[in-house]
Amino acid sequence: MTRHYNFCAGPAALPVAVLERAREELLDYQGRGLSVMEMSHRSDEFIAIAECAEADFRQLLGVPSNYKVLFLQGGASMQFAMLPMNLLGQGGSANFIQTGIWGKKALSEAKRLGFSCNVAASSEPNGHMAVPGLEAIQVSDDAAYLHYTSNETIGGLEFDYTPHVQRADGANVPLVCDMSSNILSGPIDVADFGVIYAGAQKNIGPAGLTLVVVRDDLVGHVTQGTPSLFDYQMLAEAGSMVNTPPTYAWYLAGLVFEWLKEDIGGLAAMDAINQRKADKLYAAIDASEFYSNPIAQANRSRMNVPFVLADAALDKAFLQQADAAGLLNLKGHRSVGGMRASLYNAVPESAVDALIAFMADFEQTRG
């Protein structure tokens, strides 16, 4: 058996150590004679798995005790609807910083549900090549929260600062952040945020699980008509088990958290590895006449590196040869074309080295 290097944007690579552990425990979880998939979510065994995963996640990210951590389904996209339903129950409007396709979807969904929305800043005028500066963010007088996407997975655009803003009346506006593609890539200060959410399939675990971290004061004010499964308060009170949670994905996420803690040594160590990986790939792109990435230096994503070839007619050959060399899923998103290498936590530095060597080789023979 050979494991290839997987640069998929999502569902993405998982740590080999995690997959091996899951394989070991697949048929007989810790001598209980059944797999985690076949357990009741109310059983002592599963409750222990669930609690341990939450405790490890809280420790890794430094989640303060006045925040709930929810393990949900529906993907990050379902949060596009759940957020305004939970946060606009006391009125006001949803504000958005637009830096790409995911932020746009979050705005469209809030609009579709009839909520009052305001675009507080947008990088559309510069083609999403640089994030708006703090001074450019204009929230509405009735802003109940400000939503942004810390890393736009498709464009490869990442915030290099946390956009704290005040309303005209001086009130702080709770920040709501879609961290689907860069959560756990390095340390953050959770206290900066009202809500953090992320689909699991990039940096947390397999698809089917979504993590929501929400500050206590933002829970319990849903808009009328919000389904119970959309209500953060009901979900929190039930320990994310209003109905059957995605048990196996929750278990695998727990293994990933353990791997981050034990094997990697925590988020500061992960941060340094991610920085090294991204730095060397961008350096290789910048040093070549054949490959290019147009994003402003300060906002280049460490997780998703889009690049184009000088001659797009060679795209197909590049992808075919990369695949044959064991470098998988380098095709750019269908909306932008070109290439994209996603360098999530579970993509080892050796994968980046192999990619850089392949790119140099391809340039020499075909460029």
Ligand SMILES: *Cc1c(COP(=O)(O)O)cnc(C)c1O
């Ligand atoms: C992948 C992604 C999403 C969508 O996630 P789903 O879980 O498929 O809904 C949303 N936002 C960002 C930033 C993403 O990377």
